[in-house]
Amino acid sequence: MSDRTPRNRGAQRGSAQRGQAQRGPDRVRKVAYQVVRQVTAEGGYANLALNKALREARLGGRDAAFCTELVHGTLRWQGTYDVFLARSVSRRLEDLDPELLDLLRLGSHQLLNMRVDSYAAVSEMVTLTRSELGQKRTGLVNAVLRKISQRSLEQWISAAAPSIEEDLIGHLAVAEAHPRWVIEAFDRALGDAAGGLEDLLAADNEPPRVTLVARPGLSDVDELGGAGAVPARWSPYGAVLEGGGDPGRIEAVATGRAGVQDEGSQLVALALAAAKVEGEDSNWLDLCAGPGGKSALLAALVDQQGGRLTAIEPLKHRADLVRGNLRAIPGDHKVLVGDGTKPTWPAGSFDRVLADVPCTGLGALRRRPEARWRRTPDDVRELRPLQEDLLDSAITSVRAGGVVAYVTCSPHPDETRAVVDAVLARRNDASLEDARDLFPGVPDLGAGPDVQLWPHLHGTDAMYLALIRKA
Known part of the structure; x- marks a missing residue:
C-alpha cells in the first residue's frame, strides 16, 4: 500500500x-x-x-x-x-x-x-x-x-486485531482500516466478482491517480499528453497525470476544455450517451448535476449533434460549480436550481436522463479518506427514499423509448440494485436493460444486466450503473 x-x-x-x-x-x-x-x-x-x-x-x-x-x-x-x-x-x-x-x-x-x-x-x-x-x-x-x-x-495488527480464523471481517477492519459494516456491504456487493475482498480493501487504501477528461470537440487526449498525461485505460477521452501535480496548470483544464474526472465517472456518462434510442435524440437531462463533471461531458457530447443538456441541482452554490464546468461548452445548455423529485417540466420531455443520485460515496474512499469513518448504516437508510424518488422522477421525465442511467458512487447493494428493483416493481412502463456492451473493452463487469466498476479491477471509483428503458 x-x-x-x-x-x-x-x-x-x-x-x-x-x-x-x-x-x-x-x-x-x-x-x-x-x-x-x-x-x-x-x-x-x-x-x-x-x-x-x-x-x-x-x-x-x-x-x-x-x-x-x-x-x-x-x-x-x-x-x-x-x-x-x-x-x-x-x-x-x-x-x-x-x-x-x-x-x-x-x-x-x-x-x-x-x-x-x-x-x-x-x-x-x-x-x-x-x-x-x-x-x-x-x-x-x-x-x-x-x-x-x-x-x-x-x-500492532497481530497484537490488536482478531485472528483471521476467529473473525475474518474483524481482522480486515483493523488490518485494512475499514469499518466492519462497510466491509460486510462490500462483501455482499462483490458476490462472484473477480478479485477478492482483501484486494478491494487494499485498493481503497491506495491514493488515486489524477485523471483528466478531454471534453469532446474542445480538447483531446493528445493535447493532454503534451502536458504530461498518458491515455487512460478505458475511456477514449481520459488521461492520467502519472507524476501527479496541479492539473490547473494545464491550459485545457484552466479554460474548461478539459477537466479532472475519475475514469469511472467518465465511463458511466459515456454509457448513457452510447445507449441506442430511436428517433429524436437532442434533449438530455442531468437530474442531480452538481458539481458538474458528468454534466460537462454529456453537454459536450450532445452539443456535437446539435442538442441541449438541462442540468438540475438543488443547491445554488453547487449549481454555480456546474455552470463553471460548462463554461467552455458551446450551445444552449441550461443549469437550473431546483428539486429533481418535483419536475417543473412535462412528463416525457427528455430523450436521455442521468440520475446520478446522492449516496454515501463509499465507492470513492480512495479520494475521500474521511468518508469511511464519517458515514454510518443510518446514512444508507436515510438516503434510500430520496434515491427512489429521484429514479422515479427520472423515468417519468424520459420519453417513451428513451433511456435513464441510474448511477451511484457506492457499491452498497441497498443503494444500487435494491433501489432499481424497488422502483421498477412499482411501475409497468420501464425495464432494466443489459448495460455491459456500453463499456467496450472493460473486463470483469459481472453477470449484468447492471454494471459495477471496482478500484481493484478497473482502477476507478466503484461506480454503479443501471440502464432503464421507458416502454
Whole structure:
C-alpha cells in the first residue's frame, strides 16, 4: 500500500533540529494538524480543506507531498490507529479531548506508515502539542507515541486485531482500516466478482491517480499528453497525470476544455450517451448535476449533434460549480436550481436522463479518506427514499423509448440494485436493460444486466450503473 511506502523526508526534517529546546512547531505538520482538525471537528472535506491550506501556506514540492500524505493517511487509517491507541492510553479514548486524539493519530501515522525516524516523529509531535495544546499535554503525547513506536504496523495488527480464523471481517477492519459494516456491504456487493475482498480493501487504501477528461470537440487526449498525461485505460477521452501535480496548470483544464474526472465517472456518462434510442435524440437531462463533471461531458457530447443538456441541482452554490464546468461548452445548455423529485417540466420531455443520485460515496474512499469513518448504516437508510424518488422522477421525465442511467458512487447493494428493483416493481412502463456492451473493452463487469466498476479491477471509483428503458 502506498501509505506503507511513502514519499517524505520527515526523518531529515526532525533529526536536523534535535536538541533545540522550545523551538516552534514544524510548519508542515502544523498545517496537516489544522486540516485534520477541520475535517474531524467541523465536518470538512479533506481534499478541499487540504488544497486551500496548501495554497494559503504556500507549500509546494516535497513539503506539499509530505503534508498530503500526513493528512490523507491519518484520516484513512484513523479507525485502526484508534484501536492501537486504546491499548496505549490509560483512559478511554472517548475521554480524551478530540484535539489531543487527532495529534496522537498524526503521530501514529508517521511512526507506523511513513518512513519517519521515530525520535523525530515523537519530538516533532511533542513540539506541536506544546504549541497547539499547551505544555501539560506534552507528557502524555510523548509517553503514548513512544509506546506506539515500540511495534511495527504489522506487529500492532497481530497484537490488536482478531485472528483471521476467529473473525475474518474483524481482522480486515483493523488490518485494512475499514469499518466492519462497510466491509460486510462490500462483501455482499462483490458476490462472484473477480478479485477478492482483501484486494478491494487494499485498493481503497491506495491514493488515486489524477485523471483528466478531454471534453469532446474542445480538447483531446493528445493535447493532454503534451502536458504530461498518458491515455487512460478505458475511456477514449481520459488521461492520467502519472507524476501527479496541479492539473490547473494545464491550459485545457484552466479554460474548461478539459477537466479532472475519475475514469469511472467518465465511463458511466459515456454509457448513457452510447445507449441506442430511436428517433429524436437532442434533449438530455442531468437530474442531480452538481458539481458538474458528468454534466460537462454529456453537454459536450450532445452539443456535437446539435442538442441541449438541462442540468438540475438543488443547491445554488453547487449549481454555480456546474455552470463553471460548462463554461467552455458551446450551445444552449441550461443549469437550473431546483428539486429533481418535483419536475417543473412535462412528463416525457427528455430523450436521455442521468440520475446520478446522492449516496454515501463509499465507492470513492480512495479520494475521500474521511468518508469511511464519517458515514454510518443510518446514512444508507436515510438516503434510500430520496434515491427512489429521484429514479422515479427520472423515468417519468424520459420519453417513451428513451433511456435513464441510474448511477451511484457506492457499491452498497441497498443503494444500487435494491433501489432499481424497488422502483421498477412499482411501475409497468420501464425495464432494466443489459448495460455491459456500453463499456467496450472493460473486463470483469459481472453477470449484468447492471454494471459495477471496482478500484481493484478497473482502477476507478466503484461506480454503479443501471440502464432503464421507458416502454
